[in-house]
Amino acid sequence: MRISEASTKSGLSADTIRYYEKSGIVPPIDRGPDGLRRFSPENLEWLTLLYWLRKTGMPMKEMQRFASFYRQGEATVPQRRDLLLKHEQRLQERRADLARCEEVLSYKLAAYDRIEGNRS
Amino acid sequence: MRISEASTKSGLSADTIRYYEKSGIVPPIDRGPDGLRRFSPENLEWLTLLYWLRKTGMPMKEMQRFASFYRQGEATVPQRRDLLLKHEQRLQERRADLARCEEVLSYKLAAYDRIEGNRS
């Protein structure tokens, strides 16, 4: 498949995919006889994983390490697992942030209600 | 209180506070006779709110609008409420992202377990 399809299916923009390839987070994608990128299903799965990792706050440095482990084959599965476990922890922290923010918001909204109540 | 205290109490770095003041998200802070910023408790509350909004993904443009409503006084409470409600919706979306990512991760981790299982 070509880049636009890979983009819609993975969630990453075409620009971001090319940028990731330049940065070594995505392996060099095969080209067709026309010189355009052709993405394999494995490529797409990798992009999709990256999409979710990035969207939930994994920094690029870490994705690069992850990618380099990936390139080194199955022997690096333990290291890759460690990175994903670490990321799961990050998800926990984010969840806590969301909850804390929710609290702050409902406190603020309650204050607004009081003001509105007094005005009317 | 001075900037370092405002920083530790709000969660924002001193640099970020100064940057927010420059950008108009934080009102011009009063200065002491020494020319240094003196933060009032209201200033601190505002900074803390900004900290949580930013941390959970409100873009600066929107914080600027929020700040400008705030400067215009109580008449803008409805608009401010709208912005906060909109942000609550964003929190929902983020939560969904986290859940989706969690799924992706556990799928990947299970695959790793299978590989490790086969190797040993």
Next chain:
DNA sequence: CCTTGACCTGGAGTGACTCCAGACCGGTAG
């Protein structure tokens, strides 16, 4: 006095994109 530490300003640097100009290329319409 001299140093230390917190603070100041203006400006450069960073991370992670995002947008754009200018070129190429295969296919359809006139």
Next chain:
DNA sequence: CTACCGGTCTGGAGTCACTCCAGGTCAAGG
């Protein structure tokens, strides 16, 4: 055949939200 069109390419500039730094001021302590 030629003219255009949409999708892709590359390299490079622009953006957002900080973050870091050089060079300077000032108050208090040794």
